[in-house]
Amino acid sequence: MSPTTLPDRSVEYDDRIVKQFVIATVIWAMAAMTIGFILALQLAWWPANMGIPQLTFGRLRPVHTNGVIFAFTGNFVFGGIYYSSQRLLKTRMWNDLVSQFHFWGWQAIIVSVVLTLPMGMTQGKEYAEMIWPIDVAIAVVFLSFVLNFAMTIANRRVKHLYVALWFYISFVITIPVLHVVNNLVIPANLWRSYPIYSGMTDALVQWWYGHNAVGFLLTTPILGLMYYFLPRAAERPVYSYRLSIVHFWALVFLYIWAGPHHLLYSALPDWAQTLGMVFSVMLIAPSWGGMLNGLLTLRGAWDKVRTDPVLKFMAVAVSFYGMSTFEGPMMSIRAVSALSHYTNWVVGHVHSGALGWVGMMGFGTLYWLTPRLWKREIYSLQLATAHFWLATIGVVLYTVAMWGAGLTEGLMWRAVDANGQLQYPIFLDIVAQMQPFYWVRLLGGGLYVVGVYMMAFNLTMTITSAPVSSPEPSPAK
Amino acid sequence: MTVLKEGASMAGLGWVMGAMTVIFMAVMTAWIVWTWWPSRHAQLEAASRLPLEED
Numbered sequence: 343m344s345p346t347t348l349p350d351r352s353v354e355y356d357d358r359i360v361k362q363f364v365i366a367t368v369i370w371a372m373a374a375m376t377i378g379f380i381l382a383l384q385l386a387w388w389p390a391n392m393g394i395p396q397l398t399f400g401r402l403r404p405v406h407t408n409g410v411i412f413a414f415t416g417n418f419v420f421g422g423i424y425y426s427s428q429r430l431l432k433t434r435m436w437n438d439l440v441s442q443f444h445f446w447g448w449q450a451i452i453v454s455v456v457l458t459l460p461m462g463m464t465q466g467k468e469y470a471e472m473i474w475p476i477d478v479a480i481a482v483v484f485l486s487f488v489l490n491f492a493m494t495i496a497n498r499r500v501k502h503l504y505v506a507l508w509f510y511i512s513f514v515i516t517i518p519v520l521h522v523v524n525n526l527v528i529p530a531n532l533w534r535s536y537p538i539y540s541g542m543t544d545a546l547v548q549w550w551y552g553h554n555a556v557g558f559l560l561t562t563p564i565l566g567l568m569y570y571f572l573p574r575a576a577e578r579p580v581y582s583y584r585l586s587i588v589h590f591w592a593l594v595f596l597y598i599w600a601g602p603h604h605l606l607y608s609a610l611p612d613w614a615q616t617l618g619m620v621f622s623v624m625l626i627a628p629s630w631g632g633m634l635n636g637l638l639t640l641r642g643a644w645d646k647v648r649t650d651p652v653l654k655f656m657a658v659a660v661s662f663y664g665m666s667t668f669e670g671p672m673m674s675i676r677a678v679s680a681l682s683h684y685t686n687w688v689v690g691h692v693h694s695g696a697l698g699w700v701g702m703m704g705f706g707t708l709y710w711l712t713p714r715l716w717k718r719e720i721y722s723l724q725l726a727t728a729h730f731w732l733a734t735i736g737v738v739l740y741t742v743a744m745w746g747a748g749l750t751e752g753l754m755w756r757a758v759d760a761n762g763q764l765q766y767p768i769f770l771d772i773v774a775q776m777q778p779f780y781w782v783r784l785l786g787g788g789l790y791v792v793g794v795y796m797m798a799f800n801l802t803m804t805i806t807s808a809p810v811s812s813p814e815p816s817p818a819k
Numbered sequence: 820m821t822v823l824k825e826g827a828s829m830a831g832l833g834w835v836m837g838a839m840t841v842i843f844m845a846v847m848t849a850w851i852v853w854t855w856w857p858s859r860h861a862q863l864e865a866a867s868r869l870p871l872e873e874d
Contacts, residue, residue, distance in 0.1 A: 430869055502862075504869045573870045583867035584854045591850060 353499075355428040359441040361715050363421025364708060366449060368798050370417055371704070373456075374409030375791045381406055382787045386780035396460040404471040405459045410696060411469060411559065413452045418704040419563045420448070420487070423510050425711060426570040427494060430504045436493035440486050447483035451476060463533050467548050469555055470524055474535045477525040481518060488514050505586040509566025512594045516558040524551035542609050549604035557597035560695065564703050565593075565632050568660065571707050572639055575652045581638035589631030596625050603674035606683065615676070622674035629667030636660035651726040655706030658734055662698025666691065681756070686776065687748025694741045697790055702733065705797060712801045719811045721803035725796055732793035739786025747779035 383390040384399050391398045424441070428434060435441050454476050458464075464471040472480070491514055495507070503511075524547055527535035539547050573580050580586055602610060602618025637660050640647060647653045669691050673682050682688060713720050720726060754772045757765035766772055853859070 426870070429872075500869070502866045502869070504866060506870070570870050573867075577871070579864075579867040579871060583863045587854050587863075588851055592847070 353428075353432055353434055356424070356435045356438055356441060357715055359435065359438070359445060360421050360425045360711070362445050363417045363424065364711055364715065364801075366445070367414060367417040367421060367704065367708065368801060370409060370413035370452065371701075371794050372791075372798055374406055374414050375787075375794055377402055377406040377409060379784070379787050379791045382780065382784045386777065386784050395462075401460045401462060404464065404468075405456060407469060408455055408459070408471065409452070411555065412455070414704065415560060415564075415700050416448065418700075418707065419513070419559070419567070420444070421711070422567040422571065422707055423491070423563065425715075426506060426567065427491065427510065430500065430507055430570065431494060431498035432500050433494060433497050436490050436497060440490045444483060444487045444490065447479065447486065451479050451483060454479070458533075465525075465527070465535065465537075467524070467537075469552050470521075470548070473533055474525065474527050474529050475532060477521070477527075481522055484518050484521070488518060504569070505580075505583065505590060506566040506569040508587075508590050509562045509569065512590075513558050513563040513566070516554060516598075520551045520554050520558070524548060545605055545608065546602065546610060546614070550598075550601040553601035553604060554598060556695070557600070560700050561597070562594065564700055565590075567707060568632070568636050568656070568703060571703075571710055572636055572656050572660075575650070575656060575706070575710050576640055576643045576646065578639065578643060581635050581641060585631055585635050589628040589635070592628035593625070593632070596621050596628060600625060600674070603679070606674075606676050606679045619674050619676060623671045626668060626671050630664060633660055633664035633667065636663070651723065651730050652706045652710045654727070654730045655702045655709065655733075658730075659699050659702030659706060662694055662702065662737070666695040666699055669694070681752040682748060685748035685752040685755075686744045686779065687752065690741045690744025690748060693744065694737065697733070697737045697740065701737075701790070705729065705733065705793075708797065708801060712804050713808075713811060716805045717811055718804055718808040721800050721808045725800045729793040729796045729800070732789045732796070736786045736788070736790030736793065739789065740783050741786075743779045743782035743786060747776050747783075750775055750779070 380390065380397075381399060381402055384402075395401065424435060455472055458473060458476065459471060463473050465473060470477075491510070495503070495511075526538045528538060529535045537544055569580055569586060599621040600618055602614050603622045604618075606615050606619065608615075637657070640653065640657060643653070647657050672678055673687070673691060709720065709726055751772050754766045754775065759765050854863075
């Protein structure tokens with residue numbers, strides 16, 4: 343049987359839900375990244391917390407991280423999946439009401455996170471700070487999406503499941519499991535709870551969750567979106583479909599074991615630390631399989647990259663994916679981790695992935711989707727191109743500044759004099775050395791945030807005032 | 820049975836890990852062979868064009 347079974351009747355896709363997620367993505371991108379900018383300012387110039395407890399770094403930082411992960415990336419991923427799944431399966435989403443419940447439930451969760459975390463209501467677990475009632479809501483709302491997605495696959499009119507859908511399936515299966523297992527707690531009251539795990543077990547579960555949140559929320563669904571939107575934007579099929587199948591299974595198999603690299607030199611048994619390190623190093627192979635497949639898809643289409651901001655964003659995104667997935671495994675090696683752990687190098691690594699890979703893929707997808715969803719020409723190609731350059735320069739400044747900061751503080755922490763004594767025993771002296779790097783980071787992050795506001799303006803103008811387009815609008819045309 | 824029991828008593832963690840490595844390598848190799856099998860080429864080529872089909 344042919345992999346594609348053409349539909350015997352026309353399908354009216356539910357694009358209303360995609361539009362909603364697109365709008366939410368842009369709004370939450372501005373909010374989450376503006377908070378990131380404020381935090382960068384606070385690190386460079388501490389009075390920026392204005393003496394208000396709710397605005398101090400410790401309270402605002404989880405709002406920023408959860409905002410970028412669950413609000414910006416979450417909405418982008420959901421929107422992209424709703425758009426591409428319907429077209430790859432040639433069927434409408436199973437139930438529009440469930441889609442709406444998913445959308446509004448997810449936004450309500452984000453709002454509740456924004457309200458509770460600055461008030462100090464937290465579980466104190468990184469990327470899982472939300473208090474237990476919000477955790478329950480996340481599980482319920484996400485499971486509604488799982489049901490909708492699974493039923494849509496069951497109702498499909500194409501036999502073959504395109505590789506992007508496999509990446510989505512890995513996201514849909516793992517995220518609820520990770521979320522529920524890591525958030526098993528005994529509630530003390532509405533705002534406070536105690537984890538059922540203790541000590542090292544708690545740490546291991548936390549980083550099994552934390553690393554796989556990176557793997558299965560910030561990586562696999564974005565790769566799935568890359569496998570759909572990059573061929574669409576480049577108007578050519580993926581370079582090697584067979585490579586995509588092999589690297590998918592290798593990636594999901596290896597990723598789930600890599601979490602213990604967050605616990606090197608801890609009380610975790612040595613063999614478990616080694617296991618995490620080895621699996622992390624092996625991850626280079628499938629990660630680069632995806633990166634090369636993405637870049638080689640542009641083979642013969644590089645002329646389009648010169649003029650099309652969508653492809654510019656996606657090409658740089660895939661390049662940053664390659665760089666981050668080389669840097670990460672290197673940092674998971676014990677000897678390298680001894681220098682890099684707890685330093686700003688880790689912050690740089692995270693942001694080269696978040697800003698460079700996730701953010702750039704998100705922007706490229708938004709610039710591709712918006713004209714098609716609203717059937718209008720993009721308002722300003724020049725503005726989109728300017729956004730691309732601001733974002734690229736911003737990420738490079740950010741990452742390089744954090745590499746410098748991380749190496750500086752890592753080397754100063756471990757420096758000893760001829761007597762074996764710490765050369766810099768006063769911690770604050772080392773912190774003071776970070777100041778110039780923090781200002782450069784603020785500049786890089788600022789450029790990136792300005793770009794996001796330019797995109798919001800451009801897309802708003804596209805939706806509200808740009809001329810109605812031909813049936814297949816393309817920013818490249 | 821005696822041989823199996825003797826074998827089990829001798830098998831340390833290293834043996835288990837070695838066996839698992841061989842099994843996983845075999846599965847991976849088989850998976851690559853399945854994917855690159857010539858008769859599957861046309862089907863997968865057609866599948867790769869799914870995103871490019873008309874909406």
